[in-house]
Amino acid sequence: MTSEGNSTCTATQPLFNYKIAFPVLEYLVISGLEIIKEIWDSQLLGENPFSQLHFLEVSDCHNFVNIVPSHMLPRLRNLVQIHVDSCDSVISIGLNAEEGFVASMPILPQLKELSCQSLRNVFSLSVAINIVHLEELEVSNCEKMQEIIATRSGSKETLDKIEFPRLKLMRLESLQSLKSFWSSESQEEERVEVVDLAPFEQQSLFNDKVAFPSLEELYIKGMDELNNKWHAALPTESFCKLRVLVLESCGKLLSVGPLNLLQRLENLQELEISKCGSLEEVFKVEEEETSMKIHDHTKREEETTLVFHQLSIMRFKCLPYLRSFYSGSCILEFPSLKELWIECCGKLETIIPTINAPTQHFFNKKVTFPSLEKLYIKGMDELNNKWHTVLPTESFSKLRVLVLESCGKLLSVGPLNLLQRLENLQELEISKCGSLEEVFKVEEEETSMKIHDHTKREETTLVFHQLKIMRFKYLLYLRSFYSGSCILEFPSLEELRIECCGKLETIFPTINAPTQHFFNKKVVLPGLKKLYLISLFNLREIGIGSLPLHFIQILEVRDCGNLRNLFSSSIATTLERLEELKIESCEVMEEIVASEGLEEVINQIVFPQLRDLRLSNLPNLTRFCNANYALNLPSLESARLERCMKMQAFAFGQGRDWQWKKKQKMMHDNMQLRQLSR
Numbered sequence: 322m323t324s325e326g327n328s329t330c331t332a333t334q335p336l337f338n339y340k341i342a343f344p345v346l347e348y349l350v351i352s353g354l355e356i357i358k359e360i361w362d363s364q365l366l367g368e369n370p371f372s373q374l375h376f377l378e379v380s381d382c383h384n385f386v387n388i389v390p391s392h393m394l395p396r397l398r399n400l401v402q403i404h405v406d407s408c409d410s411v412i413s414i415g416l417n418a419e420e421g422f423v424a425s426m427p428i429l430p431q432l433k434e435l436s437c438q439s440l441r442n443v444f445s446l447s448v449a450i451n452i453v454h455l456e457e458l459e460v461s462n463c464e465k466m467q468e469i470i471a472t473r474s475g476s477k478e479t480l481d482k483i484e485f486p487r488l489k490l491m492r493l494e495s496l497q498s499l500k501s502f503w504s505s506e507s508q509e510e511e512r513v514e515v516v517d518l519a520p521f522e523q524q525s526l527f528n529d530k531v532a533f534p535s536l537e538e539l540y541i542k543g544m545d546e547l548n549n550k551w552h553a554a555l556p557t558e559s560f561c562k563l564r565v566l567v568l569e570s571c572g573k574l575l576s577v578g579p580l581n582l583l584q585r586l587e588n589l590q591e592l593e594i595s596k597c598g599s600l601e602e603v604f605k606v607e608e609e610e611t612s613m614k615i616h617d618h619t620k621r622e623e624e625t626t627l628v629f630h631q632l633s634i635m636r637f638k639c640l641p642y643l644r645s646f647y648s649g650s651c652i653l654e655f656p657s658l659k660e661l662w663i664e665c666c667g668k669l670e671t672i673i674p675t676i677n678a679p680t681q682h683f684f685n686k687k688v689t690f691p692s693l694e695k696l697y698i699k700g701m702d703e704l705n706n707k708w709h710t711v712l713p714t715e716s717f718s719k720l721r722v723l724v725l726e727s728c729g730k731l732l733s734v735g736p737l738n739l740l741q742r743l744e745n746l747q748e749l750e751i752s753k754c755g756s757l758e759e760v761f762k763v764e765e766e767e768t769s770m771k772i773h774d775h776t777k778r779e780e781t782t783l784v785f786h787q788l789k790i791m792r793f794k795y796l797l798y799l800r801s802f803y804s805g806s807c808i809l810e811f812p813s814l815e816e817l818r819i820e821c822c823g824k825l826e827t828i829f830p831t832i833n834a835p836t837q838h839f840f841n842k843k844v845v846l847p848g849l850k851k852l853y854l855i856s857l858f859n860l861r862e863i864g865i866g867s868l869p870l871h872f873i874q875i876l877e878v879r880d881c882g883n884l885r886n887l888f889s890s891s892i893a894t895t896l897e898r899l900e901e902l903k904i905e906s907c908e909v910m911e912e913i914v915a916s917e918g919l920e921e922v923i924n925q926i927v928f929p930q931l932r933d934l935r936l937s938n939l940p941n942l943t944r945f946c947n948a949n950y951a952l953n954l955p956s957l958e959s960a961r962l963e964r965c966m967k968m969q970a971f972a973f974g975q976g977r978d979w980q981w982k983k984k985q986k987m988m989h990d991n992m993q994l995r996q997l998s999r
Contacts, residue, residue, distance in 0.1 A: 338362040342370035350378045358386050358410075361393050375399055380406040389415025400427035406435040414440070416448045417471060430456040430487070437463050442471035449483050449503070456487050461494035461543075469493075470503035470531070482556065484532040491536060493526075495543035500524050503531050532556040538565040545572035548599075561585045564631075570596040576605040580647065583627065590631050590657075595638035603637075606649040626652045636662040637669075646672045646688075654689045661693060665700035684712060691715035695722040702729035718742045721787075727753040733762040737805065740783060747787050747813075752794035760793070760802045782808045792818040802828045810845040817846070820855040839863045848872050856880040863888055871895050874930075877903040886915035890950065893926050900930050905937040914946035925951035935961040936968075943967050 336357055349371075351360065360379075374397055379388055385408050389397065394415060405414060414434060429452060434443060440463045444452065449470045460466065470483065483503060493499070501524040526547060536559075541547070563586060568574065574597045583604065594600065632655055637643060643666045647653065653673060663669065671681040673688050683704060693716070698704070720743055725731065731754045740761065751757065788811055793799060799822045803809065809829065819825065829843040839860055840846075850872055854860065860881045870876075870888075873896060878887060884907050893914045904913065913936075914926060926946055931954050936942065942965045945952055962968070 335359040335362040337370075343374075344369050344371075345373050346371060347373055347375045349374055349376065351382060352379070353381045355382070355384060357382075358384050359390070360385070360388065361390060363390060363392060369396065371396060373399055376402045376404075378402075378404040378406075379408060380404075381408070383407075383409045385411050387411070387413045387415065391415065394427060397427045400429050402431040402433075403429065404431075404433040404435075405437060406433070407437075409436075409438045411437045412439050412441070414443065416452070417442050417445045426451045426453075428454045430454050432457065433459040434463060435459070435461050439465060441465050441467050442469060444470045446470060446472050446480065446483075449485075450480065453486055455485055457490045458485075458488060459490075459492040459494075460496065461492065462496075464495075464497055466496045466499050468499065468501050468503060472504075482530055482532060484534065484556075485536075487535055488533055489535055490538040491533070492540040493542075493544065494540070497544070497546060499526070499544065499547075502527055504528075527555060527559070529554045529556055532559045534558040535562055536560060537562055539563060540565075540567045540569075541571065542567070542569040543571075545570065547571045548573035548575065555585070557585075559585070562588055564588055565591045567591075567593045568595070568597060569593075571600075572598045574600055576600065576602050578605065580604045580606060580627075580649065580651075583629070588631050589629070591634040592632060593634070593636040593638075594640065595636070597640055599642060600640050601642050601644055602648055603643075603646045606647065625650075626654055628654045628656065629658070631657055633657050634660045634662075636660075636664075637666055638662065638664040640666045641668065643669050645669070645674050648674055652687050652689070654691075655693075656689075656691055658690055658693055660695040660697075661690070662695075662697040663699070663701065664697065667701070667703060669701065670703065684716070686711055686713055689713045689716050692719055693717060694719055696720060697722075697724045697726075698728060699724070699726040700728075701731075702727065704728045705730040705732065712742070714742075716742070719745050721745055722748045724748075724750045725752070725754060726750075728757075729755045731757055733757065734760050735762065737761045737783075737803065737807075740785070743785075745787050746785065748790040749788065750790070750792040750794075751796060752792070753796075755797055757796050758798050758800055759804055760799075781806075782810060784810045784812065785814070787813055789813050790816045792816075792820075793822055794818070794820040796822045797824065799825050801825070804829075808843050808845070811849075812845075812847055814846055814849055816851040816853075817849060818851075818853040818855075819857060820853065823856070823858050825857055826859045826861070846870070851875040853877045854879075854881060857884075858882050860884050872898055874898055875901045877901070878907060879903075879905040881907045881910075883909060885909055885911055887913045888915070890914050890916055890926065890946070893928075893946070896928060898930050899928050901933045902928075902931060903933075903935040903937075904939065905935070907939055909941055910939050911941050912944050912946060913942075914950070916947045925953050927953040927955070929953075930956055932956055932958045934959070936965055937961065937963045939965045939968075941967055 334357060336351070336354070337360060339362055371393075377389070377397075377400060379385065388403070388405055388408075388411060403414060405411060414432075414437075416432070417440075426448065432443070432455060434440060443458075443460060443466075460469065504524055526541075526544075539560075566577075566586075566589060568577065577594070592603075594603065635655075635658065671683055671685065673685065674681055675685055675687065691713075696717075717739075723734075723743075723746060725734065734751070749760075751760065791811075791814065819828075827839055827841070829841060839854075839862060849870060852870070852873060852875070854863075855877070856879065858881070861883045863884070870892065876887075876896075876899060878884070887904065887910075904910070934954070934957060
């Protein structure tokens with residue numbers, strides 16, 4: 322049942338009175354009623370007028386004061402969800418009534434209260450004791466909310482601890498006045514305490530008075546006044562099943578908590594912290610913790626090892642004062658960690674600092690990631706040495722995705738011997754690193770290094786077996802991928818994208834060569850399917866000889882101002898699988914396919930699979946290929962030619978399945994098109 326719009330009831334009349342009963346109603350949605358203040362009449366007749374109601378949703382009813390009066394709670398035995406949103410005058414959901422002990426509670430596993438600006442608390446003490454079936458609790462944008470459980474002044478009820486035995490998910494968001502989940506003190510007493518003792522005694526959001534033995538997901542967002550999230554003495558059973566912990570926009574939070582908190586977070590799988598402007602370290606070091614031993618630790622070199630057994634995802638974003646994950650002396654192991662994301666943490670120099678070390682490396686021997694598959698590092702302008710030269714043997718051996726972005730002082734990803742442990746890397750993306758000069762750094766001892774599956778043929782061959790995608794974007798000082806003497810093979814590489822790398826002339830330079838070609842015999846790309854070359858101002862030659870592009874399907878070249886042609890005729894004859902060819906804004910390009918100056922025996926150039934051809938803003942382009950070649954495009958479906966002012970003619974060969982007039986669309990600008998018959 323849905324009730325919307327303006328009501329004809331007077332302000333003193335409830336929506337439902339004693340004359341109305343809905344004994345089988347399961348869904349009740351009320352929205353936008355501006356006049357009435359209550360849903361149910363206190364004089365409702367009958368035992369079961371709404372006994373089958375399962376879902377109650379109320380939104381945009383700004384005069385409502387009380388959603389469920391206390392006399393209705395025993396009648397709503399089957400209620401499983403209450404959702405209240407944007408009801409500014411509501412002071413009671415029905416679960417925080419002052420009448421005292423509630424003899425019979427609905428099942429109610431889900432409760433959501435959003436944007437109720439007058440609401441000061443969620444539960445009365447009586448209800449909190451009895452709401453044993455609650456599984457999900459979401460409270461957000463209630464600016465006057467002071468505590469989740471209220472103890473009224475003069476209440477006769479006393480209790481040392483309240484337990485939510487089935488609560489699995491809790492979201493607390495944008496509750497700027499929230500002081501504690503439950504303080505056990507009356508509101509009047511609390512106000513006196515704040516006046517007399519603040520700032521000497523500050524309340525914690527969670528303390529030893531409330532237990533959450535089944536909680537699996539905890540989200541805390543928009544709590545700028547929160548500065549001490551955990552109490553030092555939590556109930557033993559609290560948070561022991563927590564799998565997901567997300568903290569966002571908690572402006573005064575200095576740390577998640579003391580390191581001994583980890584003893585109860587052994588099931589934690591996902592940890593995400595973002596936009597906490599004061600956070601300095603994730604877990605705080607206390608004096609007594611320097612010798613603490615946590616489950617499954619081993620002692621090696623007089624250092625304690627702390628193991629995060631279940632943790633699979635860690636994300637740290639927009640933490641401008643974060644300096645470390647943990648600054649103690651322990652060694653940390655993350656045997657299950659699969660994803661690590663670090664973004665816009667400007668002061669972070671290292672995950673775990675090495676005491677008294679002259680230089681702090683971002684990763685070092687004090688932290689181990691044997692299962693890490695995805696690593697994202699973004700917005701780290703002060704990062705200038707990403708890898709330690711002596712990493713734990715097992716670290717990064719399973720890494721599949723490596724993304725580096727906006728690391729302004731980074732000169733290289735690391736030494737080439739790092740490749741020995743990156744044998745499972747599938748995706749490498751580097752962008753907006755303004756100082757990066759080469760991807761992997763050459764060191765003297767590496768010139769003779771041999772890496773897995775290499776063969777000795779005067780030069781060492783390094784093989785990237787799993788690498789499928791490489792993207793390099795906005796690297797203003799990048800000069801090469803690697804400037805050493807090794808031959809590199811990428812047998813699985815399918816996509817290569819190079820964009821806005823203004824100083825890049827070649828991926829792999831040839832030592833002492835008078836001319837550097839973008840691709841040369843030092844790189845082998847047998848399976849490349851997608852190639853994007855964009856805004857490469859120093860690019861003059863793509864390649865010579867038998868450049869291995871046999872499997873290329875998409876080729877896009879844009880804003881390469883010094884490129885006079887795309888490839889030679891011999892290479893063109895190998896592009897049997899090319900489906901899309903796009904060339905744009907290459908000012909000096911004169912022809913797409915260049916003759917090689919030899920006595921060629923090529924009569925025609927055929928692109929048998931080419932479906933989409935686009936040539937745009939090529940002011941010096943005079944022809945696609947030498948007039949001696951017949952150009953055959955039997956599968957062409959769409960061709961777009963724009964602003965190619967010097968191109969006077971375009972010749973198409975005629976293949977067996979030529980259907981130009983039926984299915985091709987040709988857009989042209991100041992040029993003539995003609996079809997040639999063979």
